[in-house]
Amino acid sequence: MMGNHFSIILLPTNKCNVNCEYCFEDKTDDRMSLAQLDLVITKVFDYMDESGIHGLTIHWQGGEIMLVPPDWFERAFDLIQNAAAKRGKFVENGLQSNMIAYHRRWNGIIERMFGNSVGTSMDFPNVHRKLFNGSAADYTKIWKFNVQTALAAGISIGVIAVPNQATLEAGAEKLFSFFVDEVGVSSFQINTPFPGGEQNGAKKSLGLDVHELGAFFADLTDVWLERGCDRAISVGPIDELVKTFTDGSGRLPCIWQANCADEFISIDARGFVAQCDCWVTSYPEYFFGNIYEAGGLAEMLATSPARRKFVERPGRIIPQDCIDCDYLAMCHGGCPVRTYTFRGSMFEKDPYCEVYLAMFRKAEAAAATLSTSRAFKLPTPRLVQIERRESLPF
C-alpha cells in the first residue's frame, strides 16, 4: 500500500514543557511505555511484512520529545534494533524537539540513535513560542543557548520556522541572518502557519496575506541565491524546489506529495493512529483507529472511513481547478490539514495556493539561471530529461 518504505510520526509523549500560543496539538499527560512501544513496533512490522515493505523511518516527536528521558530511548533503540534484526527490517530514526529541555546528557543517544542530528523549531521574530512562566524573549534566549551548545557538541541542527506578520515586516534578509549568522545553523525551512486545534486569539491572527507571503518567499529565494547557495546553506523548501526544477532530484515536503496518505501515518502516546501529528493530537473524528486495540494495522488502514477521505482527496479536488495549473506536478492540491483548519473541509485546494505559485515560479526561474551559470554542473533541464528518458523499459 505504501511502496517499499514506510514512515511513522511517533509521539511517545503527548505532554509538552512550553506554552506556544499557536500550537495545533491538544496536549495530554499520556506517555507510551516500553511495553506499548514493543506492541506498536510488532504491529508495524507485521503490517510491513504483509505489504512487502523493508524500510521504516520513525520520526520521533511529541508533545515535547525531551520530556521522555534519554535512558528510555536507549532501551527503546535496543528494542527496535533487536526486533528489526529478527524481522529483517531496516529502521532509521529522526528526532524533532523544541530543545528547551536539551542537556548534554542527550548527546550520546542523539549520536547513537539519531545520526547526531536534531530538528527543532523557532520563528523570527519569535512572537508565539512561550514558556509557561516566561516570555517569548525568554524562550528564544534558552532555545538559542541550547542550540548553540548542541552545535558546539557537533550535533547537526535543522530548524523549522513559521512566519508571522512581524516576519514579513522584518523581511527575508533579517530572517536569514538570524538563523545563519546569529544562531549558526546551516539548515532551516519555512512552514506556512495554520490554526489547528482549539481556537484562541493568536490562532485567529495566523492567516497572512498570501501576496505578501509569496513576495517574502521570493525575496528569501534571492537571499539564498546570493548568500546561501554556494555555502551549502539549506533553506527549505526553496533549495529543494530549485533542485526539482533543475533535474527532478529535489525532495519536496509532505504538503506537496501526490498524496500524503501514501507516505506516512502518525501514532500518539494513547495509541491513536491518524494521518499526521496535526490530526492525531487534535481531531478524534479523523482517527483511523487505535493500534493498541486493533487486530492489525493493515486492516485498520484498509477499512478506516477517515483514512479513505485522505486517499480520495487529490482525485476529488484536482478537477476543481488544479488540473489546469502549470505546477500540478509540484503540489497536487497541497496540504489537507491547512485546508481543513482554514476552510472547514479538506476537499478544497490548499488556501496557500497563491503563495505556492509564487514560490514555484521563482524557483523555476532560479533553476534556469543556475543551470545556465553551471552552478549545478548540469546542462539544461531538457537535456537531462532527454538523457534520462533513453532507458525506458517498454
Add this chain to the structure above:
Amino acid sequence: MVAPAQTLAVYNVPAKLLDQFRGCDVIVRSASPQELVDRLKSVENVRVRFLQFSATTEDTSCLESCGTGIPLDIVLHDPASQYQQLYSYSNLLDTHPIRITIPVVPGFSKAVKLAISLQFAVKLDVQQPDEALLRELESVLEFYLHRSVVNQSIEFFHSLLFSFYRNEPASLWEITEKDPALVRYVSAAGDEALKQAEERIECHGCEFLDRCRSYFKYPDANYNCDGIKRVFRSLANAAAEVKHDLETYTATEVVAQS
C-alpha cells in the same frame, strides 16, 4: 487459432491464453489486475515484456508486491473522465515502471498532464486527429517540450524527438507498437493480426515519410496531414534546438576548463 511462431516478435496475449505462449516473449493483458497476478504465478517459462490492464475501479494492490520490476502498462479508455483514477496507481511506482496508454480523444490532455505529474510515462494512442484534437495534441507537445516539470517520456513524441536529434530514421508503426513484425496482437479468440500496413504512394516526397511511414494515412487514405506535419516540424525544430544547446554547453565547458 494461430500457433506461436519462433520469431523475435513479442506477443500481446490475453491472460487466459498465456499458457499457449510458453517460451515466447509476451505482453500479458487483462481487464483484471488480479487475473494478471494469478496467471503470472501459474504459468511458467514465459518472458514477460510488460503487463497491460485497463484502468477500472478494481483494486490494484495485488500488483504492489507481485512481479516486482515488471513494467505495467495501464490503458485508459475514456481519459477525460478517468484521469483522477491515476492517483490510485501511484503506489505501484515503488515496485514497477509504469506507463499510461492514453487514446487521443477529446479531453485526453488532462490525463496526460496528471500522468506526467505523477511521474508515469505516457504513450499516446493516436489515429487521425481532427483540427480540434490537433490543437489539443499540440498543447500536449508544448507541455512535453517546454515544461520543466516533465520528467517522463510521452510517446510518440519522445522517440520521434530522439530520431530527429540523432538524425536516424524511425517508424511510427514501431513506436506505437502497431507493427505486427514486432508486436503480434492476439485476440481473445486467439487470432493474430499479421497484416503489415504499406506506405501510401501519395506520401512519397513527404519530408517526414522516413518516420511516419504513412501511419497517418490509415485508415482513411484521404486524411489531410497538414496538421500532423506541424507536430513533426515542432519536434524536428526542438531536436535542432537541443543539439544547439548541447554544442553550446560543451563549448562552454571546454572554455571553462582551458
